[in-house]
């Protein structure tokens with residue numbers, strides 16, 4: 001039986017970047033995506049709750065998982081067509097940051113603002129990862145997945161994936177699809193995205209006046225390293241809260257009451273508010289309950305200082321949500337998948 005390995009009562013602590021010491025009743029590490037149907041038909045797996053994992057960098061496990069965890073460990077990058085725009089098919093288990101660096105080395109543009117995001121390529125479309133003014137959806141041509149309901153391989157084009165801010169079809173229908181590969185369309189050249197928070201200043205500091213994509217990537221590496229805690233050093237899942245979008249009336253009244261509030265136009269005359277600002281203003285930045293905390297470097301980041309359980313982390317997150325709602329009347333939503 002090749003293509004996957006099954007482990008019973010498997011520890012997950014090394015498989016989630018919040019370093020929660022949860023366990024899974026069964027863990028299947030998948031190295032060959034064509035074996036998924038066979039695996040899902042396995043008597044111990046059929047009908048079980050499923051949780052699909054890449055690097056576990058966007059996940060809070062609030063307890064043990066009484067089902068099967070599928071860890072995608074498939075590899076492979078294939079350039080299918082290389083012209084002005086390259087078409088590249090990438091296996092779900094490839095590390096996102098390795099792939100971004102590879103594209104830059106090949107002279108493909110587009111993903112430079114998305115360097116250093118933890119996680120796998122297969123996880124990227126699920127929450128439509130984004131940073132510094134770019135979302136991955138702009139460069140995804142299609143996503144290949146195993147459709148658990150229909151028991152067949154599907155290829156979903158960009159429109160079918162229904163991408164939105166930190167959202168997609170895959171997040172809206174949890175448990176239906178297992179992403180097996182992502183097809184990207186990457187240009188050889190494009191207009192660089194330099195207008196977001198601090199990129200131009202960082203390029204100036206680097207002494208670069210005619211930036212290439214790899215310069216922008218380096219600037220983003222500097223910015224992220226300065227601002228965001230490194231999951232290799234302290235357990236975290238990046239932004240734990242989404243930036244909330246509120247209607248014009250609430251946004252305007254909050255801005256009148258708090259002129260320093262950070263907000264961006266959110267489309268349809270709505271406002272997207274900085275959740276980090278709201279959390280900091282509500283007094284939670286750097287707070288700590290046992291080993292569960294809010295980073296003192298960035299208020300959006302929930303951190304595990306050592307041995308916090310998933311339940312303790314979730315309790316603190318809910319305290320933050322309640323505190324911000326009491327002070328500003330805005331309800332924050334978690335950004336990672338909470339299981």
Ligand code: EPU
Pocket residue numbers: 130131132133196197227228237238239240241242243262274275276277278280285297298299300335
């Ligand atoms: N701010 C504070 N307190 C803080 C941190 C930030 O008040 O502790 C304010 C600052 O005024 C800053 C503003 O919040 O101007 C925005 O901060 P930042 O530029 O760090 O961006 P963000 O909106 O907080 C988003 C993404 C990040 C992404 C950055 C950079 C979400 C939920 N988060 O954060 O994504 O790296 O922009 O593009 O959209 C992630 O999704 O895991 C993630 C890290």
